[in-house]
Amino acid sequence: xxxRVFITKPIPKKVENYIxxxxxxxxxNSMNSxxxxxxxxxxxxxxxxxxxxxxxxxxxxxxxxxxxxxxxISVGYxxxxxxxxxxxxxxGTNTPKVLEESVADLTIGLILSISRRIPELNNMIKKxxxxxPSDFYxxxxxxxxxxxxxGMGRIGEEIAKRATLGFEMDVLYYxxxxxxxxxxxxxxxYTKLDKLLEKSDFVLIMLPLTKQTYxxxxxxxxxxxxKSAFLINCSRGEVINEQELINALLTNEIAGSALDxxxxxxxxxxxxxxxxxxxxxxxxxxxxxxxxRYNMAMKAAKNLVSGLMGEKPYDIVPELKQLIN
Ligand code: DGY
Numbered sequence: 308x309x310x311r312v313f314i315t316k317p318i319p320k321k322v323e324n325y326i327x328x329x330x331x332x333x334x335x336n337s338m339n340s341x342x343x344x345x346x347x348x349x350x351x352x353x354x355x356x357x358x359x360x361x362x363x364x365x366x367x368x369x370x371x372x373x374x375x376x377x378x379x380i381s382v383g384y385x386x387x388x389x390x391x392x393x394x395x396x397x398x399g400t401n402t403p404k405v406l407e408e409s410v411a412d413l414t415i416g417l418i419l420s421i422s423r424r425i426p427e428l429n430n431m432i433k434k435x436x437x438x439x440p441s442d443f444y445x446x447x448x449x450x451x452x453x454x455x456x457x458g459m460g461r462i463g464e465e466i467a468k469r470a471t472l473g474f475e476m477d478v479l480y481y482x483x484x485x486x487x488x489x490x491x492x493x494x495x496x497y498t499k500l501d502k503l504l505e506k507s508d509f510v511l512i513m514l515p516l517t518k519q520t521y522x523x524x525x526x527x528x529x530x531x532x533x534k535s536a537f538l539i540n541c542s543r544g545e546v547i548n549e550q551e552l553i554n555a556l557l558t559n560e561i562a563g564s565a566l567d568x569x570x571x572x573x574x575x576x577x578x579x580x581x582x583x584x585x586x587x588x589x590x591x592x593x594x595x596x597x598x599x600r601y602n603m604a605m606k607a608a609k610n611l612v613s614g615l616m617g618e619k620p621y622d623i624v625p626e627l628k629q630l631i632n
Pocket of ligand 1: 380
């Protein structure tokens with residue numbers, strides 16, 4: 308008898324075929340997020356769940372008494388209820404080491420977009436409004452400016468590589484632990500958080516969402532930043548206090564922001580950020596390239612199958628490692 312699996316979002320056909328080889332499966336094949344009631348009905352008999360950012364609450368776990376593994380198609384796993392998964396002995400995996408470069412590419416794109424006002428000026432020219440004195444179009448240089456990275460994981464390192472080798476930026480970073488190897492490789496400087504905020508022209512948040520990082524950056528931190536500085540976030544929306552960011556932008560505490568992630572996704576149509584010219588926004592697309600999303604889905608499928616076949620899944624998240632030892 309093949310193990311039963313439910314998949315909460317569309318995945319590439321090849322990955323579906325791989326799963327079909329080992330498992331009986333059902334898939335939520337709509338672009339809209341699966342309603343909770345449907346998910347709860349679908350997972351009653353499953354052994355495995357393939358997911359991305361859908362929060363798997365205690366209530367959902369309760370509805371799946373046979374569940375052995377949740378395989379996330381994402382590097383972030385703030386969707387896991389770690390305590391409850393430990394209690395129920397449910398393994399959880401993520402997809403590191405296939406998406407770092409894509410996220411770093413997008414981050415550099417956002418830095419260039421906000422500093423050179425690319426989306427704003429793109430909109431103007433398309434509306435036929437190339438009628439301003441040339442000084443109107445001035446932006447800020449990225450090369451040789453100072454980038455402060457808060458959170459130096461694998462993605463932070465890829466960004467540091469691009470920033471130092473490509474743009475000769477002065478890169479400061481703050482992290483729970485120092486990364487001497489990254490410091491040596493790319494000449495980045497470990498700095499206390501306050502100093503990083505004071506010195507950077509671009510402050511980049513690259514932190515995972517945890518209890519400790521929830522609303523970690525807010526009014527106090529924006530006050531410390533230069534008035535000419537930009538805030539970039541490509542990690543998780545809830546790491547920032549979004550209302551306080553909106554206030555900082557409205558009161559010119561900081562110059563602007565480029566965001567890929569939000570407290571609420573999809574973002575509310577009434578969110579004031581949507582109306583601000585000095586804010587560049589993308590819809591959580593850090594890892595969203597054809598190649599990377601395929602690699603993520605295939606990695607997640609392999610993690611899922613290995614967990615269900617009684618092997619140790621390669622990418623079990625650190626907080627749940629004790630379940631396979
Ligand atoms: C991730 O991998 O965590 C990205 O944010 C996509 O969900």
